[in-house]
Amino acid sequence: MTYSINVLVIAGTVDARNIISELIKTGVAVTATVTTSYGSELLEAYEGIDVHKGKLDSDGMLKLINERKICCTIDASHPFAREASVNAIEACTEAGIPYLRFEREGVTAETGRIIKVKSFEEAARAACTFDGNIFLTIGTNNLKIFVDTIPDYKNRLFARILPDSRMVSRCEEAGLSAGNIIAVKGPFATGMNIEMLKHCSASVLVTKESGEAGGMVEKLEAAASLDIPVIMVERPEVPYTAKVSTLEEVMEFIRQQVK
Secondary structure: OOOOOEEEEEOOOHHHHHHHHHHHHOOOEEEEEEOOHHHHHHOOOOOOOEEEEOOOOHHHHHHHHHHOOOOEEEEOOOOOOHHHHHHHHHHHHHHOOOEEEEOOOOOOOOOOOEEEEOOHHHHHHHHHOOOOEEEEEOOOOOHHHHHHHOOOHHHHEEEEEOOOHHHHHHHHHHOOOHHHEEEOOOOOOHHHHHHHHHHOOEEEEEEEOOOHHHOHHHHHHHHHHOOOOEEEEOOOOOOOOOEEOOHHHHHHHHHHHOO
């Protein structure tokens, strides 16, 4: 069955690409938003979709919704992209269209030493209590917090980031140099994570609760195998108006829009 509607997908994740692929199969017109050139490049494989690159506040998103005659929005942004989700909710409310959050399931840690914290500031303080090197898999937005908090950070911090020039620039702006940066594209198997932790002589791993799609299982397995503690930043709280966690539920949401 095909549906002649235009759907906005807040993208930038594997989840979003899976959703877009399924929407295309049903003939849905897709408008996708991403914030980076890398995110835009990943969507080039999907023919016929309209891609908007760049950050949007709620007003910008509302304008896009009106211009593209969007009938509903699926928010499949990263679990830590709180601002994007809040802006999408506000824009959809203002436009009077349905909003649906796709939230990947979290990972339940069954092995290893896990220290859960509520913020990156708390994570940096917790990392300070450990001697030795610190391996960061938190992206680049909050690196400065660790640089400002960790004594002798130039010798102790190692950040794994995407091999994107903008990400490298953020690292350098935060105070990190080439010796602190591991710019490489995932996904990473458990064995690869183990080798990276060994390469950095890491005594602690700091990561985000990004779920299975974010490689969390492999990170936890690697840390547990080396008996390295993990400081995990929990997902931010967002006032989602509707939320699902499976592709089947997303497609049911789409079917409801054409009834």
